[in-house]
Amino acid sequence: MSESKVRVRFAPSPTGPLHMGGVRTALYNYLFAKKNNGTFLIRIEDTDQTRFVPGAQEYIMEALTWCGILPTEGPGIGGEYGPYVQSERKPMYRPYAEELVENDKAYYAFDTAEELDAVREAAKQMGMPNWQYNTVTRMSMKNSLTLPADEVKRKIENGDPYVIRMKMPRNQDVRFEDMIRGWVSVNTNNLDDKVLFKSDGMPTYHLANIVDDHLMKITHVIRGEEWLPSAPMHILLYEAFGWDVPNFAHLPLLLRPDGNGKLSKRDGDRLGFPVFPLDWYTAEGEKYTGYREEGYFPEAFVNMLAFLGWNPGTNQELFSMKELEEAFTIERVGKAGAKFDADKTKWYQQQYLRHTSDEELAKELKNITNSHLSLEKLETVCHLVKDRATFVKDIAVEGSYLLYTPEEYDFNIISKKWKEDAPQLMTEWKAVLENETDFTAAHLEAKFKEFITEKSLGIGQVLPLYRYLITGAAAGPNMFEISEFLGKEECLNRIDSGLKSAH
RNA sequence: GGCCCAUUCGUCUAGUGGUUAGGACGCAAGAUUUUCAUUCUUGAAACAGGAGUUCGAUUCUCCUAUGGGCUGCCA
Numbered sequence: 001m002s003e004s005k006v007r008v009r010f011a012p013s014p015t016g017p018l019h020m021g022g023v024r025t026a027l028y029n030y031l032f033a034k035k036n037n038g039t040f041l042i043r044i045e046d047t048d049q050t051r052f053v054p055g056a057q058e059y060i061m062e063a064l065t066w067c068g069i070l071p072t073e074g075p076g077i078g079g080e081y082g083p084y085v086q087s088e089r090k091p092m093y094r095p096y097a098e099e100l101v102e103n104d105k106a107y108y109a110f111d112t113a114e115e116l117d118a119v120r121e122a123a124k125q126m127g128m129p130n131w132q133y134n135t136v137t138r139m140s141m142k143n144s145l146t147l148p149a150d151e152v153k154r155k156i157e158n159g160d161p162y163v164i165r166m167k168m169p170r171n172q173d174v175r176f177e178d179m180i181r182g183w184v185s186v187n188t189n190n191l192d193d194k195v196l197f198k199s200d201g202m203p204t205y206h207l208a209n210i211v212d213d214h215l216m217k218i219t220h221v222i223r224g225e226e227w228l229p230s231a232p233m234h235i236l237l238y239e240a241f242g243w244d245v246p247n248f249a250h251l252p253l254l255l256r257p258d259g260n261g262k263l264s265k266r267d268g269d270r271l272g273f274p275v276f277p278l279d280w281y282t283a284e285g286e287k288y289t290g291y292r293e294e295g296y297f298p299e300a301f302v303n304m305l306a307f308l309g310w311n312p313g314t315n316q317e318l319f320s321m322k323e324l325e326e327a328f329t330i331e332r333v334g335k336a337g338a339k340f341d342a343d344k345t346k347w348y349q350q351q352y353l354r355h356t357s358d359e360e361l362a363k364e365l366k367n368i369t370n371s372h373l374s375l376e377k378l379e380t381v382c383h384l385v386k387d388r389a390t391f392v393k394d395i396a397v398e399g400s401y402l403l404y405t406p407e408e409y410d411f412n413i414i415s416k417k418w419k420e421d422a423p424q425l426m427t428e429w430k431a432v433l434e435n436e437t438d439f440t441a442a443h444l445e446a447k448f449k450e451f452i453t454e455k456s457l458g459i460g461q462v463l464p465l466y467r468y469l470i471t472g473a474a475a476g477p478n479m480f481e482i483s484e485f486l487g488k489e490e491c492l493n494r495i496d497s498g499l500k501s502a503h
Numbered sequence: 504g505g506c507c508c509a510u511u512c513g514u515c516u517a518g519u520g521g522u523u524a525g526g527a528c529g530c531a532a533g534a535u536u537u538u539c540a541u542u543c544u545u546g547a548a549a550c551a552g553g554a555g556u557u558c559g560a561u562u563c564u565c566c567u568a569u570g571g572g573c574u575g576c577c578a
Contacts, residue, residue, distance in 0.1 A: 011578090048578065113575090116576085127504090129504050130505070165576095186506070190505070190507085195575080196576095198576040200576075205578050224572095225571085226578090229507055250508085252571095255570095257514080260569095260571070261571075309515090311516060313518095314517090334515095335509060335510090337509075337570085337572090341515060343514085343528055344515065344528045346528090461537085464538065473539085475538040475539030475540080476539065477539090478536095478537095479537075479538095
C-alpha cells in the first residue's frame, strides 16, 4: 500500500507450454505495469523438481516475446533482484522457514508421505472426504508440537526427513480487499497447516512466492483465480514475517467454449482452435498447435486476449499494444469467468489482416509461398484478395490463379452459364483484347462494356465466362484488375487453354 | 462433503435505484457486386429464481439454484 513504484511479476511454472490463460495473466500484469509506469518482471517458479519439463522455460520466454509482452527483469534478462529462477535461489529459503519456526509461526513435521496417505485414507473410510493437517489434527501427528524437544532435536541431527508446516492460528478472520472482487473474508479454521518447506530442501510455492515477492519488492500480485483460496494464508505469512502485504488481484478463469470448466490443453485440438501461443511438441511427440503457426498475427492474438475479461467501457474493440497500455485498468476487469470464442478470435485476425499494408502482407506472402513474383506484384495480389482472407495463407489460396497459371479447369463450375455460343463469344472477346495496347483495368472495362453493348448482352452473361477462362474460378475480385495484373500475353494464353478445357 | 468466488442476448460484454437494457462476434434478411468476399442497412436475441429494502429494482440485502475454483512435501 506504500507509495513505492509499481512492480508486478508473472510467475509461471515450467511444467509445460504456457497456455493462453497464462499469456493473458502475463498480459494483464504487463499492461498494469505499463499503465502505472511500473516494472514487469518474470520469475520462474520451478520449486517442484519432479515436474520440470525441458524446454518449457524457453517456450514461455519465446511465447511472451512473440506476443510483445516484454519483461524488464527476468531470466536471461537480468535485473537487480535476481536470480529470477527459484531453483537458483534455493539456499535463500531455508532461513526464512527457520525464522518462522523460531517465532512459533511454523513447526517441524516428521510424518512421511505414506503416513499422511494412510491417515487420509482412514479418514475417508470414516466418511470424512478431506482430512486436513490443521489446528486440531496436528496434535495427533508427529511434529515438533507433539514430540519432546530432545527427540525433535535428535531427529533433525539424525538427518530424518522433515517438512516445515505453517502453524495456522485458530479461529481468526482474515480479510483482504481484492482489486477485482472487493472484500474477501476467510476464517482460519478452514485453512490447513500448509507445508512451507519440503523435505527435499525446496520451498513450496506458498513460501517461495511470499519470500520472492517481498525480496523483489512486488507491489501488486495479479494472478489467476485459482489462488484466491490460499490468498488469506499468504497474507498471514506476510504478517508472520512482519512484511508489507502487497495488493492482490485475482483474475477470472478462461473457460472452454463448450460446456463448462476451465480451458485445458486438450480442448484446443479437440475443438479445432489453438490453446497455446506457439506450437509445442511433447516428449512423446504429441503436438499442440500454436496461434503463431496457425497464421495469427501476435497483435490480433493479444487484442483478443485483452478483451477476454477486460473492456475499456467504450465501443472501441481494436487496440494496439500501445493503446492497451494506456487504456488498461484493473477496475475494468470482470469478475466472472470468460468462455473462449474461436470465431471472435478469427474476426480479430481478419481485422488485423485488413489493416495491414499491402506492402507488409506481400513480404509475408513471399515468405510462405516462395513465389518468384516481385514484391511489387505480390503487393497487387494482396491488394486484390485481402478482403476475402483471414490469414496470409488464405491470400495464397484465394489468389492462387494470380500466383500461378491454372493447370486444370473444373468445367462443372461454369457449365450452366456456358451456352452454345460461348466459345464464339469468347473468341471474339479475345480478338478485342488482341488489338489492345492499353491493358489498364479502366480501359479494359470500357472496352468490355462496348463489346457487350454491341452484342446486346448483359454483364452477367459474359463476364463469368471470361473469369472462368482466366482464373478457372466462378468468383473472385474485379476481372479487369485481374486482367491488368496478368497482362495481355498471359490473358490471351489463358483464354486459349481455358477454351480447350471447356468442351 | 467443506471453504471461497461468480451469474446481463448462444458467446464476449456496457450499463443505471426510474433506459426503447447499449455494443461486438456469430446468426437471419435486404442493399451493393458479373460473382464470391468485403462494405452498408435492418432484424431476432439477455438482466438465473424467490423473498426483502424502496414510490420504484437488472442495479442494494438475504436465501435458493446453477456454474467454477480450492481442498497435495503441484503450481
